[in-house]
Amino acid sequence: MKRSRTSRFTASVPAISARAIAVVALLALCEATPAGSDNAQLAPSNAHRKSVSPWRQAGFDAAHTAHNRLEQFLSPSNVGHLTQAWASPVGAGTLYASPTVCAGRVCIGSGDGRMYAFDAATGATLWIGEQQPLFFVDSAAGGEGLVFASALYQALVAYDAETGSIVWTSPAVSDVRASPTLARGVLYVASFDGTLNALDAATGVPIWSAPGRCCVYDQAPVVDSGRVFQMRTDHTLTAYDARDGTQLWSKAAFAVGTVAASHGTLFYNDYPNVVALDEATGAQLWATPVVTASTTGAPAVADGLVFVTQSNLVALNAATGAVVWTAPATSGWGPVVANGVVYASSLNGEWDAFDERNGALLWSVTVGSGRGGSCANAVPVVANGVLYLAGPDQYLRAFTISR
Numbered sequence: 001m002k003r004s005r006t007s008r009f010t011a012s013v014p015a016i017s018a019r020a021i022a023v024v025a026l027l028a029l030c031e032a033t034p035a036g037s038d039n040a041q042l043a044p045s046n047a048h049r050k051s052v053s054p055w056r057q058a059g060f061d062a063a064h065t066a067h068n069r070l071e072q073f074l075s076p077s078n079v080g081h082l083t084q085a086w087a088s089p090v091g092a093g094t095l096y097a098s099p100t101v102c103a104g105r106v107c108i109g110s111g112d113g114r115m116y117a118f119d120a121a122t123g124a125t126l127w128i129g130e131q132q133p134l135f136f137v138d139s140a141a142g143g144e145g146l147v148f149a150s151a152l153y154q155a156l157v158a159y160d161a162e163t164g165s166i167v168w169t170s171p172a173v174s175d176v177r178a179s180p181t182l183a184r185g186v187l188y189v190a191s192f193d194g195t196l197n198a199l200d201a202a203t204g205v206p207i208w209s210a211p212g213r214c215c216v217y218d219q220a221p222v223v224d225s226g227r228v229f230q231m232r233t234d235h236t237l238t239a240y241d242a243r244d245g246t247q248l249w250s251k252a253a254f255a256v257g258t259v260a261a262s263h264g265t266l267f268y269n270d271y272p273n274v275v276a277l278d279e280a281t282g283a284q285l286w287a288t289p290v291v292t293a294s295t296t297g298a299p300a301v302a303d304g305l306v307f308v309t310q311s312n313l314v315a316l317n318a319a320t321g322a323v324v325w326t327a328p329a330t331s332g333w334g335p336v337v338a339n340g341v342v343y344a345s346s347l348n349g350e351w352d353a354f355d356e357r358n359g360a361l362l363w364s365v366t367v368g369s370g371r372g373g374s375c376a377n378a379v380p381v382v383a384n385g386v387l388y389l390a391g392p393d394q395y396l397r398a399f400t401i402s403r
Contacts, residue, residue: 052070052072052384053068053070053071053072053338053382053383053384053385054070054101054102054103054142054383054384055068055099055100055101055102055381055382055383055388056100056101056102056141056142056143056182057100057139057140057141057142057143057179057180057181057182058098058100058138058139058141058179058181058220058258059220059258059260059298060336062181062182062183062188062222062223062224063222063223063224063260063261063262064181064220064222064258064259064260064261064298065260065261065262065300065301065302066260066298066299066300066301066302066307066334066335066336066337066379067262067300067301067302067336067337067338068336068337068338068339068382068383069302069338071338071339071382071383071384071385072339072385073339073384073385073401074338074339074341074382074385074387074401075339075340075341076340076341076355076356076357076362078401079341079353079362079363080353080362080363081401082353082363082365082387082399082400082401083399083400083401083402084365084397084398084399085123085386085398085399085400086122086123086397086398087123087395087396087397087398088118088123088124088125088395088396088397089394089395090108090110090116090390090394090395090396091110091111091112091113091114091116091394092110092111092112092394093110093111093112093113093135093394094111094135094377094391094394095108095110095111095377095378095390095391095392095393095394095396096111096135096136096137096138096377096378097109097110097136097137097138097139097140097377097378097390098139098378098379098381098390099139099378099381099388099390099396100139100140100141100142100147100381101120101142101381101383101384101386101388102142102143102161103142103161104119104120104121105117105118105119105120105126105142105161106118106119106120106388106396106398107140107142107147107149107161108136108139108140108390108396109135109136109137109138109139109140109149109151110135110136110394111135111136111394112135113131113132113133113134113135113136113151114128114129114130114131114132115128115129115132115136115140115147115149115159115164116128116129116396117129117147117161117164118396120383120384120386120398123396123398126164127163127164128164129157129159129164129166130164130166132151132154132157133151133153133154134151134152134153134154135151135152136149136150136151136152137152137177137218138150138177138178138179138218138220139179140179140180141179141180141181141182141187142161142182143182143185143201144182144185144201144202145160145161145162146158146159146160146161146167146201146202147159147160147161148180148182148187148201149180150176150177150180150189152177153175153177153192154174154175154176155169155170155171155173155174155175155176156169156170156173156174156176156180156187156189156199156204157169158201158204168203168204169204170189170197170199170204170206172197172199172206172209173189173191173197173199173206174191175191175192175193176189176190176191176192177192177216177217177218178190178216178217178218178219178220178221178258179218179220179258180220180221181220181221181222181223182201183223183242185200185201185202186198186199186200186201186207186242187199187200187201187204188221188223188228188242189221190216190219190220190221190230191216192214192215192216192217193214193215193216194211194212194213194214194215194216194232194234195209195210195211195212196209196210196212196221196228196230196238196240196245197209198228198242198245208244208245209245210240210245210247212230212232212234212236212238213232213234213236214232214233214234215232215233215234216230216231216232216233217233218256218257218258218296219231219232219233219255219256219257219258219259220258222258222259222260222261222266223242223261224261224262224279225261225264225279226241226242226243227239227240227241227242227248227279228240228241228242228245229259229261229266229279231253231254231255231258231259231268233254235252235253235254236250236251236252236253237250237251237252237253237254237259237266237268237277237282238250239279239282249281249282250282251277251282253268253270253275253277253282254270255268255269255270255298256269256294256295256296257269257295257296257297257298257334258298259298260298260299260300260301260306261279261301262301262318263318264278264279264280265277265278265279265285265318266278266279267299267301267306267318268298268299269291269295269297269298269299269308269310270287270291271291271292271293271294271295272289272290272291272292273287273288273289273290273291274287274288274290274291274299274306274308274314274316274321275287276306276318276321285321286320286321287321288316288321288322288323290308290310290314290316290323291308291310292310292311293310293311293332295308295309295310295332295333296332296333297309297310297331297332297333297334297335297379298334299334300334300335300336300337300342301318301337302337302356303337303340303356304317304318304319305317305318305324305356306318306321307334307335307337307342308334308335309329309330309331309332309333309334309335309344309345310330310331310332311330312326312327312328312329312330313326313327313328313329313335313342313344313352313354313359314326315342315356315359325358325359326359327352327354327359327360327361328346329344329345329346329352329354330346330347331344331345331346331347331376332347333345333376333377333378333379334379335379335380336379336380336381336382337356338382339382340355340356340357341353341354341355341356341362341382342354342355342356342359343379343380343382343387344380345376345378345379345380345389346376347376348366349366349367349376349392350364350365350366351364351365351366351367351376351380351389352364353387365399367389367392367393367395367397376389376390376391376392377390377391377392378390378391385400385401386398386399386400387399387400
């Protein structure tokens with residue numbers, strides 16, 4: 001495969017994408033109503049705990065497991081006592097992206113075309129990024145003192161995490177419509193035309209690029225065990241050497257959303273199946289038909305289980321694909337796991353917490369009624385004993401437990 005260290009290309013003409021269709025389908029189920037006027041509240045003192053379990057990028061880590069294995073405070077024994085600590089407005093547009101949390105800040109791109117940073121403890125607005133032409137659809141990534149993101153159809157931008165000023169804009173990567181992935185100081189970014197790029201995160205300088213057929217939309221690169229995996233809408237999944245972009249294998253496969261990687265296995269949703277592949281070879285290990293429609297949501301992988309949400313929240317045995325338990329949580333977006341608790345959203349504006357072991361409902365809250373609709377487009381995020389929920393209205397909320 002031919003590779004270039006400074007690949008450049010012309011931005012593709014905006015097209016209707018798989019995720020755009022999914023978003024429209026979800027929004028069609030929402031009851032849009034005027035935005036309300038939630039007032040930000042001061043979080044209890046325990047929200048100032050040291051940042052030991054950040055959520056730096058989409059899917060928590062470069063492998064997109066959606067499993068915060070560092071979380072130590074929220075657990076099945078206390079999650080039922082969550083209460084709202086604060087609620088802060090995030091611009092004026094619909095929230096399509098999920099938040100990221102690092103260095104005491106919560107960052108999220110808004111439907112109004114701006115990146116917002118909030119104090120993780122109080123919800124106070126720390127900075128608002130420069131106006132972008134279109135809105136943010138996918139989560140940012142944080143590291144190296146920067147916040148990396150791209151508004152729809154636009155180039156990749158690196159914001160200063162302290163001030164929100166733009167540090168660099170990549171001249172080699174544009175028309176990005178999926179979350180960037182950060183691993184060991186390297187930023188992996190897929191362009192809409194199918195090109196997979198590796199950049200120096202601190203400078204934006206290209207390290208390597210590998211061309212691929214169109215297109216990539218919401219299918220973020222996944223990095224695990226020295227490999228990068230890229231799903232594309234041409235129904236191919238390709239594995240590359242993370243160091244230089246050498247292609248390792250490629251096979252016919254498809255997922256509207258992102259793949260997850262754990263313990264040498266890849267997991268993704270391909271209607272009607274959840275599929276598991278061997279990372280080293282691409283060989284299929286199992287496929288379980290529990291997905292009832294095409295879904296943008298990615299699986300979560302934790303403690304030998306794979307979790308997916310569709311008509312229900314389903315837990316599968318990661319080794320065999322056997323169904324372990326199911327629970328009611330109808331959503332097109334994926335669940336997340338932290339310290340024995342599975343968090344998921346529902347189309348009616350409800351957010352739930354379940355026991356990872358048996359699917360028992362531990363906590364539930366419904367937000368957004370009368371404030372802009374009921375469909376949540378984001379996934380829950382858990383970091384440092386705080387649960388962050390974006391939407392379904394224009395608010396970012398934090399829930400925690402007083403001590």
